Amino acid sequence: MAEMTYRTALVTGASSGLGRGLALWLAKHGVRVFATGRRLSHLQALAAEAQAAGAAVEPVVMDVSAVEPSQERIRAIDAECGGLDLVVANAGIGGPTHGKRMDWERTRSIIDTNVTGAAATLCAVLPQMVERRRGHVVGVSSLAGMRGLAGHAAYSASKAFVATFLESLRVDLKGTGVQVTCVYPGFVKSELTAKNTFPMPFLMETEDAVERMGRAIFAGAAEVSFPWQLAAPMRVLKVMPNPLFDATARRLK
Template structure:
């Protein structure tokens, strides 16, 4: 599948960072993009920028943590455009959830957005895609999903859930023309990482990160982690024995 095969796309979390970049990238390729997020002013600014470059981006005010509203709104968009070809569940939140002083309210927010919101986004028009026998579902996970990182129980677990959810969908849809892609970025300069104080190895600027992601989507990759040195490192981390992983990770201060 190439970008010219997408007529329409929905990108959540599009008011800033990677979501904003992806909306612009596909919009500039001639795709009609519905850019969804909670912050209307930022979406309006994105739409103005898109128009200046000839791209067609329509702002959609949406809070994916409100699952029922998300399902309804995405189905309305699907009706209005004659069928969404690409759905990118990019909206996400991070933040510390230290097991020694566990912040339930923040953990719930992470789960509501990263898990429930992502599933609502990806499943809203899945039956219709299957019926049409075309479409592409993309979930933006994280390399932080590889293991339970210190002080990140909710975030790491939420992204691990998304990995497995997407893999199961991919297996179920094998033999159809509906594709499933899981994107796993490492550290990228965005609003989400702006307040992180600890070291962020292989930190990428947003623009090249968006390019990596968009091209992986267009290629129809099953899974794509980047940057590659970090992807390889976390891949190896899966095989570190728990006794060693726990001893080392517990000493890390984030």
């Protein structure tokens, strides 16, 4: 497949963390970026930083868990800009959901954003991309989605959904001109991880993680996972027999 030239991109969850970093990285590489999020002031600060670097980021206030309005907005942007080349479903939330202290409201919130919101983002202009025989959809999963981690049932499951959803899309879209990439980050410095109260091995700087994401997207990689020091053992856990995994997960929690 020939390497794509990216003119336009939409990145969700761009108010902070990986989404903000990727939006800025893409803009600095000459892409017109529509940066979406719920906090206008954060998006405006991002746009100002991009402008100072001679790049173009356009703030779009959007809550991906509000599916219909979000899809309508993405489709309107697609029509206005002459077709989005890249759509990145990055918006996500976390938090503990322990089986012994299950909080349904938190669980539902994680599903609404990480599952329903991500799928709606990825699907919003996919038919148009297929018709144009051009485009790239990217979803941000997590190394935590490779197995059901103790105390984080909703988060692990939500990220497993993203990975499996993208895998099926990748198979379906082969030969259409539409590329699919799944990103599996480990621990990256962000507002989300700053709230964690447990050890975060091999915690990465946001800039390093963004660089790896951006290069993988431009290369049309099917998957990218980082850091390797955490990705390698997580892939071992993925194929580990359940009794052994259960014992290991209980020790790790």
